[in-house]
Amino acid sequence: MKRVSFAEFGGPDVLRLLDAEEPHAGPGQIRIAVRAAGVNPVDWRIREGQILGAHPVELPSGVGLDASGVVDQVGEGVEGVRVGDHVFGEGSSTYAEFAVLSAWARMPDRLTFEEAAGYPSVVETALRIIREVGVRSGQTLLVSGASGGVGSAVLQIARDRGITVIGTAGAANQDYLRSLGALATTYGEGWVERVRQLGHVDAALDLAGSGVIRELVELTGDPRKVTSIADLGAPEFGVRFSGVAGSMPEALAEAVGLISRGKLRIPVEKSYALSEAAAAHIDSRAGHTRGRRVLVI
Known part of the structure; x- marks a missing residue:
């Protein structure tokens, strides 16, 4: 495969598309024929060697x-899923034709493979940081850098929670934020005052x-x-840096519920071929994403 x-470790030029042995599902795991893989900032942070404490890497390493x-x-021991089921979830080395998943859920009917690949990590992250920051119904949450995948999820989940x-x-993403129910403003000079004009910030x-x-x-x-x-x-400012994932099965279950109720939709901004992984990392690192970037196999 x-x-x-x-x-x-290094820049996007260290990525190679190579032949590799197919992985196999161990106890409590499933293997999928990958149709799409989500591109997340954590992927290039791992590739650069930034977060080895949270994500130890043995080289050579897969990505995704x-x-x-x-x-x-x-x-062995897996129940409730069969060969042929369409699923989305989290595993390792997912930028590949086959990958092993350790957490998964059946794809909601309304999602394509391309769309579904963009949900797992961003929804888990969004749920985790909303919980960690302690914001509640009736309060106001400020999200800096709100148009990407995690931001798109946070805006919709928060709105669903009141x-x-x-x-x-x-500037190009202001209407997008408003379409997700947010009060929107641009970053740059004067942004703090513009936020204050929109309301009191609780978190x-x-x-x-x-x-x-x-x-x-x-x-x-x-x-x-x-x-x-x-x-x-x-x-350094007394602020929590959230980098340790919570329960992915719980996050996937909540994602399925939100998607099925029409309360969560994360668009795919751009798709790439597996051979274009380096370009996907360059674009992801540059930011300014509206929704998600995915590799299509």
């Missing part, structure tokens, strides 16, 4: 955590790592009400 891998596809092996959301993004999330932690603490008045998933320097 074909698999994207890297033999050294999220995928959708067709079940073709069911491991939370008002203020989102910052580039804030930093999704872009654009150096705004100090301002988010100022707006909330409490570093404990701010969480970042993108700024490794956040703890």
